[in-house]
Amino acid sequence: MSDSTRREFFERAGQAVCLTTLVGAAGLVVRRSWALDAWAIDPNRCVNIRLGVNGPQSVCQKCAETCVLSLSAVRAVNDHSQCGRCCICPAYFDVQSTVGPDGLPSKKLCPRDAIVRQPIGEVDPYDPLNNYYEYLIDEEKCNGCGRCVMECKDPAGLGSIRLEVRYDLCLRCNRCSIAEECPETALQRCGADPQPRSPLVSAHA
């Protein structure tokens, strides 16, 4: 066997080995493939959404603090079809604060003042308790700290506000820094169909 044919033989053999390895590995991996590449918060794992942690002082702020973006891609989202439209919303007002002359708590809960409250429907100007209120979250201000999410849940609220990944902002980091820091591994790479509004499995104790 001359030198050039030997060289050619090794080259062909190497090509065959590489090709086999690549195709084999690809075949193994493809069976576990997902359609989407997105991070989603599992509401039943998030300590702010899930029930069991009490009070704004024990709020988990990892979503606000650890995202690589300066303003986190995780934001609070109010699903208006689930909102109780309370007059004294525990996610809007700091219900621990003193009550002002109008009968409403004097302080707001959101440290960034990102929630806008306005009466809707047929407004009764004399009795604030007789009105429905709409709570719009200003997504430009919200940084996903989770205080309102912590408050709007059983027994005070209906759980309409949840933390969600905003897919127009999320960079889909391969190694999500929030997921690395999440105490409950609530932020997970979602599969074929992300369902951030899935119902909570546990009731409040």
Add this chain to the structure above:
Amino acid sequence: MRPQAEHCWKLSRSLAIARRPIGASGRWRRRERVFSSPASLVLFCTFILGAVLGSTLASTSAAQEVNYSRPVAAAPQPESIGADYQLPAVQHVPPRGQGQYALDVVLLVAAMAAVAYACHRGRRRMLVTATTLLALGYFGFWRQGCVCPIGATQNVAASLADPTVGIPWVVIAFFFLPLGATLLFGRVFCGGACALGAIQDVVVLRPVQLPLWVDRWLGKFRYVYLAAAVWFAVQPAPARDFIICRFDPFIGVFRLSGTPWVIGVGVGLLALGTFIGRPYCRFLCPYGGLLAVVSRFAWRAVSITPDREIDCRLCSTACPFGAIENCRASRTACLACARCFASCPRQHAVWNGETACNIGPAPLVELSPPPREPEEVLV
């Protein structure tokens, strides 16, 4: 009034102290924290009083009928809110569509095809530069570095080790397509499609040649890094870590945010890269290590000259990456940047259409002898 006052007292006590829902419907229990102060308690008592009075008066006068049944256990819907209230759009944004992922993959393939064409057929550095800049813009600053094949190595390793770890199909495509392209045409991914390579390629200003042994030995570190990355990726879930992504030096530059010291390393590598060509690609990139192994068996290797070597060594001095040894391109080290073409005299002669200058033996030019000075003028 006596029974109502008593009712109020019981309510306040059970709400503020026992924190227990009142009544079978549990309709008051969402108020419990509101009544921590006396003023709100008074307000609430008035509220209850009004409700009871209203309900008693309702039988006699329909005009007094007021719905005081909030707070409610279920969310009020637009028909009960009235006044033609429209639900505002919930601020959901759907995840990135399949079409956009497909666009990423198509652009990756197109970039590698452009570099392969430039290196094997077109023989133009210009095309590689254009591809590099586009890749830097799109994969780097627009998509902000994710997804990239370098990090995808860890996803593939984790997915192979742990069957429960899913992997998006776009990550699979980004991992295997450059390897396949390398098996065909050499490291065309490194040449123009890689955003991390592109950002280093644009800062290569005054490259110096490293001694060959330094290049070789520092290049071994890629495999150490690759082994460490795979090792951390195949750990079970709590200990799993993607160190390539954690210590990616240029992602912070793309995003203009991130861990300060990692950005510092990235900027330092870029500064180093002005005189040592692409230090991350040559000495650190784990995926580059994989590509180097595969490129040894590439179907088509990059040839420096279009026809025959004249061993002028101009290409060796032009290559910033030390990929030309003894006037021949090393398949594994060549990053398919096409810089050597620009410096090759044969390339200029054969490829740039300058055949008029005739590369064969130089035609003899009859040099006329210098005019002789008249010597015996004054004699």
